[in-house]
Amino acid sequence: MICGELRDVLCFDAEILNENIISNYLVKCEKPSLVETGPASISASLAEMIEEYMGGLDYIFITHIHLDHGGGVGHLLKNFDAKVVCHPKAVKHLTNPEKLWKASEQALGEVARVYGKPEPVDEGAIIPAEDGQEFDLGSDVIKVIHTPGHSPHHISFYLRERKILFPGDSAGFHSEGRLLPTAPPPFMFDLAIESLDKQISLDYEYIAYSHYSFAKNEGQLERIREMKVRWMEIALDVVRNNGGIEELDRRLREDVDYSFFVKYDSIIARGFHQLTLLGFYEYARSKLDKG
16 A cells, blocks of 8 residues: 655555555656565565556666565566666675575564565666666656665665655664664674765655655654664673673663564564664674674
8 A cells, every 4th residue: 555655755565464564665757766676475566556656667776685675676577677776786686586585584484485585687677786876767866875784785765856865774663753773684883884874964854764654854864873883882791791692682671762662563573673683792792703
């Protein structure tokens, strides 16, 4: 269903497992575009919405290839003759998603099967985008920003005239004003902070969260940056004092945002929380091991 509209950008929510947790964005322009396909399992309903509201598709922009963001690319290309814009490091995973699928099954379990298995994408349909590259959509321009940290192949998008930022997982999970970093291992903390700084410097008025929906810019990226720094300091302290991941969980429960997501009644959100906890812990342990 269409769950929101802002400046001729439609937010689509397939309500996976009856949860409002994954957003895909239909950008109305002379060259109609989609930001994030979501998982393979929603491709049929998403294709119907694209046809109904835009009549076709020129571009598919994905922030990264994790199943909940780019898992539906191959399926959608059976319906639309569109070009796929992604990070250069993502190309091999799109053309041959078998390794990605096996890793996703191992990390996500039943949730991976709910998301569905991705289909291979023909390399000729893919545009590996460089940092700062721009795509003319007609009445607007979308700019690519390389934002590694959550993954090495993560990029964000900035819709220049409408001043909307699509940060993917680089800005975390947003719900009811609360924020949760999404930082599965191997989390690259230093790069994640640099990526947030790049985006904070942009002149954006709204954030189109992949998790979840639109939000007016009220300093959320600055908040998530501060949160990541603070949580990493706690993780380093826990590891330094020979504490385990359970101790890190206990310490972080003092954080209002963290405790909100611990109680969040969602199998998908619980997965985000557990993987983020592991991402922070493993990064801290690796950093201290290296001295």
